[in-house]
Amino acid sequence: MPKNHITFYFDVISPWAQVGFRVLQRYVDIWDAEVAWKPLNLGRVMQISGNKPPITVQNKGRWMNEDMSRAEVFYGLKLRMPTGFPVNTQYAQCVLRALQDAGIESAPFQKATAALMEALWTHDLPVQTADDVRKILEPANVAKKEMLEEALKQAEKKESRDRLTAESKQAVEEGMFGAPWFVVKRASDGETARFFGSDRFEQIAAFLHKDYKGPFANDSRPKL
Numbered sequence: 001m002p003k004n005h006i007t008f009y010f011d012v013i014s015p016w017a018q019v020g021f022r023v024l025q026r027y028v029d030i031w032d033a034e035v036a037w038k039p040l041n042l043g044r045v046m047q048i049s050g051n052k053p054p055i056t057v058q059n060k061g062r063w064m065n066e067d068m069s070r071a072e073v074f075y076g077l078k079l080r081m082p083t084g085f086p087v088n089t090q091y092a093q094c095v096l097r098a099l100q101d102a103g104i105e106s107a108p109f110q111k112a113t114a115a116l117m118e119a120l121w122t123h124d125l126p127v128q129t130a131d132d133v134r135k136i137l138e139p140a141n142v143a144k145k146e147m148l149e150e151a152l153k154q155a156e157k158k159e160s161r162d163r164l165t166a167e168s169k170q171a172v173e174e175g176m177f178g179a180p181w182f183v184v185k186r187a188s189d190g191e192t193a194r195f196f197g198s199d200r201f202e203q204i205a206a207f208l209h210k211d212y213k214g215p216f217a218n219d220s221r222p223k224l
């Protein structure tokens, strides 16, 4: 029996992509799904789709701080606005993409993604340069030293940035305008649906005809 298939598009720049990533990890097995992880350049997605970051609307930006504090409790994550936000995550995203080129498997890829997200959103660490990213990914043990060094090197090339832009453009052509973005294919009949936001898990479950068991996937409902 084929599995449900979810393509998860993200950029570590987005706190909501981190929420979506974590909650999706909690549901993958429960939903009998396999996931394709797609690192993109959210800045380019915004630009190409004609969208703009929520913090460019003053009240949205202010409200997002409140919303993030609630999200910490509701989803069990640490989310703090990084110094100098918005920071440039293009290099970090290119490293993740280069690790995929090098054949990294899903589990270490998720570990690398989580490490970068936490570095930025929990520990307020820089992720802009090869040294920054090496300091985060080396202790996370996501790949052999040579594989990581090769990815760090590849990610510095213009071709890497251009490809991330091309893949972001492709995603926009397929409908993406923000992150996290999910393309969900139901195994039972091949039907596909698209979802925007880390707050759509209940609907994704409904689409997959699967159970939704709250943000921790264990039927607990945190009190705010």
Ligand SMILES: N[C@@H](CCC(=O)N[C@@H](CS)C(=O)NCC(=O)O)C(=O)O
Pocket (backbone or CB within 6 Å): 013, 014, 015, 016, 017, 051, 052, 053, 054, 177, 178, 179, 180, 196, 197, 198, 199
């Ligand atoms: N309601 C969504 C909001 C997600 C969100 O605001 N994502 C930002 C990036 S951090 C975005 O891409 N926004 C585009 C838009 O709102 O049109 C959630 O809870 O996840």
